[in-house]
Amino acid sequence: MADTVVFWIAAPISVASAIAVVLARRAVHAALFLIANLFTLAVLFLVLGSEFLFVVQIIVYAGAIMVLFLFVIMLLGVDQEVSLREQLQGQRLVAALLGLGLLAEVVVAVRLGVGLQRTPLPDFAAVNKGGNVQALAHVLFNQYFLPFEVTSVLLIVAAIGAMLHGRRRMDEEETIDREQAVL
C-alpha cells in the first residue's frame, strides 16, 4: 500500500521534471530540474528494494555529477537565454513523431513481456538477506570482480583524460568569434 502511494507521488514528479529539463530556457534551471528528477528516481530505487542504490544515486549522481554540471555551467557563463527558435526544418516534427513511436513501442514491449495487468512485484526480502549492501557486495565481489576492477581503471583513465583535455595550453590559442565559428 505504501509503495503505491510513494510511486504515485514520485512518478509524476519525475516525468514533469524530465519534461522541464528538456524545455527549460536557462541551463541552470535545467540542471536543477534534473536534480529533482534524480531524487525521484532514487526514491523509486528505494521502493524497488535497493537501498544501496538509493544512496549512491543521491551521492554520486545528484551530488557529484550534477554539481560538476553546475560548475561547468557557471564556468562557461552561458547563463544567458539560449534561443529556442529551431533553425533546422522538420527537426521538431520528426523528433515528436519518433518520440511517440518510441513510447508506443515501449508500451507494446511491456505488454508483450510482462503484461499490462496488475501483477504485483514479487517479494524481495529473501534476496536482500543480511541487508541490501551486504547482499550486493556478495554478488559484486564474487561474480563481478573483474568488471569491478576494469571499471576502476576506467575511472582513472577518464580522470586523467579530462585533466589533459581541460588544462590551459602554454601558448594562448586564439579564440574564434561566434560569427566566424559558423562556417
Added chain:
Amino acid sequence: MRLTFLIPFLPLAGAAFLLLAGRRLRGSAAGWLAASLVGLGFVVSLVILGRLLGQPANHRLYVAHLFDWVQVGSFRVGVDLRDDPLAIVMALTVTGVGALIHVYAIAYMRDDPRFSRFFAYMNLFVFFMLMLVLANNFLLLYLGWEGVGLCSYLLIGFWFDRPAAANAAKKAFITTRIGDSAFLIGIVFIWLRVGSLDFGRVFGAAHGLPNGTATVIALLLFAGAIGKSAQIPLHVWLPDAMEGPTPVSALIHAATMVTAGVYLVVRAHPIFEASSSALTVVAVVGIVTAIYAGLSAIGQDDIKRMLAYSTMSQLGFMFFGAGMRAYGAAIFLLVTHAFFKACLFLGAGSVMHGLPDDETDLMKMGGLARPMPVTALTWAVSAAAMAGIPPLSGFFSKDQVISSASLAGRPGFWVAALAGAFLTAVYMGRGTFLAFFGRPRYDGHPHDPPAPMRIVLLALGALAVIGGILGLSASNGLLVRFLRRVIGAVGERVAGPSEAVLTLISVVVALLGVGLAAFVYVSGRFDWQALRARFARARQTLSHGFYVNDVYGGAIVAPAKAGSAFLAYVVDDRLIDGSVNGIGGAFRQLARAGRLAQSGLVRRYALAFAAGAVGILIFVAVRS
C-alpha cells in the same frame, strides 16, 4: 642437302642483325652485308643445283626437316624445306637477281637516312620469298606468302612521310589480303580433304579428288595468286606500289614477289588438273589481264607505272601459259622476265637518278640515249627481249607460251595471246622511243649512273640476251627437261600449224608492234603530239586503267569508309562512350544527391540514429 637451310636463313640472320644493330654500321656496310648474304644464298643454291644434277632424273627430290612447328592433336606441320628442280630454279632466280638488285640499291639508296633499315627489310623479304619457294607444305608456303606481303608493305611505304607512299602500302596489303584469305580457306579445305598439308601427300592424293572439290580448292588457291600477282580483279595495287624506291619495284614487283602466284599454280598443278575447269579459269584471267594491262600501259606517261602495267601483262602471260598446261614455258618466262624486267626497272631508276627531281614523266624525257649510253643500251636490249625479238631470251620464252595455246588446240586463245604480244611490243617500243630517242624534252644534265649501278645493269642486260639458252626448244630445252619430273611432260602438238610456223607468226607480230611504235614516235613522219591531244580522253581512260580503281573506290571503299565513320562517330562516340560516360555521370548525380545527407549537423545525425533505432524496434516488435 643439309645446306638447304642456309639459303633462307642467311638473309634472315642479316635482317635480324641489321634491324638490331644496323645503325651502328658506317657507310654502305649494311648494304654490302645484305648483298653478300643473298649472294651466299645464291652460291649455296648453285651447290644444291649441282648435287641435284648429279642425281638421276627420278631421284631429284630431297626434303630437309628442320624442326617440328605445329603439333596440335593430329595436326602436325614441320618446317620442311624441299629441294627439287622447281624449287631450286626459283631459289636461284630469287637469290641471283636479288643479289644484283641489292648491289644496285647500295648506290641508289646511299643518301637515305634509314639506309640499314632498308637493307634489313630487303633481306627479310628475301628470307620470306625463299621460304615460300622452298617450302614443302602449304602452311610454310603461306608463311612465306604472308611474309612477302608484309615486307612489300614495309618497303612500298619505306618513305612513310609521303602520304602517297603510305597509302599505296596500305592499299597493296589490303588488296592482297583479300586473295590471301581465300588462299587460307583453300588450305583449310586441303587439310579437310586430304588430312595433310605436305606437298608429297597432297599432290599424290590430288588426282583422286572429286571434280567439285578440286575445282573449289584450285580456285581458292588461284584467288590468292590473283591477289599476289596483281591479276584482274585484284590488280589495282600494283601501279600505286611504284611509290616505293625503284630497287623495291625491281625486286618485289617485277622479279620475285609477284611471281609467287605463278609458282603456286605450277607447284599445285595436280590439283588444278584434277578439276575440269580450273585451268581454263586461270588461262582466261591471265589473258584478259594481259590485254587489259597492255592497253593501259600504252596510255601511261609515268615510266614506272608503264613498267608496272607491263609486269601485270607479263604475269598474265605466265598464267595463260600455265592454263594451257605449258608449265615449263610459264616458268621459263618467269625466269627470263625476271632478267629483263629487273633490268628495265633499274634502268628507269637510272633515268630518274640522272634527271632532276627523280623525274618519271615520259613527256619530260626524250633523246636520253646520247647522255646515258649504258642505260639506253641495257634498256633497249631488255625492251626488245620483252617484246619478243629473236634471238633474245624473251623471244624464246614468250613464243613458247603463245604457241602452247595453238599446240593445245585452242586457236581462240592463241589469237588473243598474239594480240597481247602485239600490245607488248607497242608499249615497250613507245616507252623506249619516248624516253631515249627523238628530240630531247628534258631539263638538267642527265648522265649514266655510278659504277655499281652500271655493272648491275650490264649484268642483267647480258642475262636478258643469253637467257634463251635455258629453253631453246619448247619440249627439250634445258629448263624444261630439268623440271620435267616436277611438272610433267610437255604436251604433244594436238592440232594446228607446226611450231616453226607459230614461231614465225610471233616474230612478225612483235616486229609489227615495234615498227608501229617506231613509226609513230621516232620516224618524224607522224605528229604524235597532235594525236595525243586529239585522243586525250581515250588516253586518259587508258592511263587510269579503264577507271577500275575509281570504280572500286566508289563501290567498295567509299561505303566502307562511310560505314566506318558511322561506327566510329555514332556508335562508338555517342552510343558506347555515351552510355559509359552516362553511367559515370549517373553516379556523379547520385553522389551529388547523396552528399546532401552530410550536413555536418550533429542533431541531424542524432535524428538519423533515433529513426534507425525506432525502425529496428518496430521490426522486432512485428516479428515477435
Added chain:
Amino acid sequence: MRTPISFFLLLSGMLFTVGTVGVLIRKNALIIFMSIELQLNAVNLALVTFSRQNGNLTGQVLTFFSMVVAAAEVVVGLAIIVSLYRKRRSIDVDDARMLRW
C-alpha cells in the same frame, strides 16, 4: 508490493522518450548532455525493476556499473565541451558543422 511491474517499466520508457526528444530538439550542448543523463537514468530504473522481477541482484549490479560509467563519461564529456567553448566561444552544436559537404 502492490504496484505492478509494468508501471515502472512504462515510467522508464517515458523518461527515456523524453530524454531522446531532448537530445533531438535542443541546441545547447549542456542540455543535450543532460538529456542523455535522463536516458541513462531511465535505463537504470528499468534495470532495477528487472532485478526485482527476477529475484536476483544482477540488475542492481549492472545499475551500479552504469552509474560508474556515466560518471566517467560526464567527466570526459564536460571536458570536451569546455575545450570546445574555449575554441569557439559557443556551445551551440549547430555551429560545429565542419564535416559538412
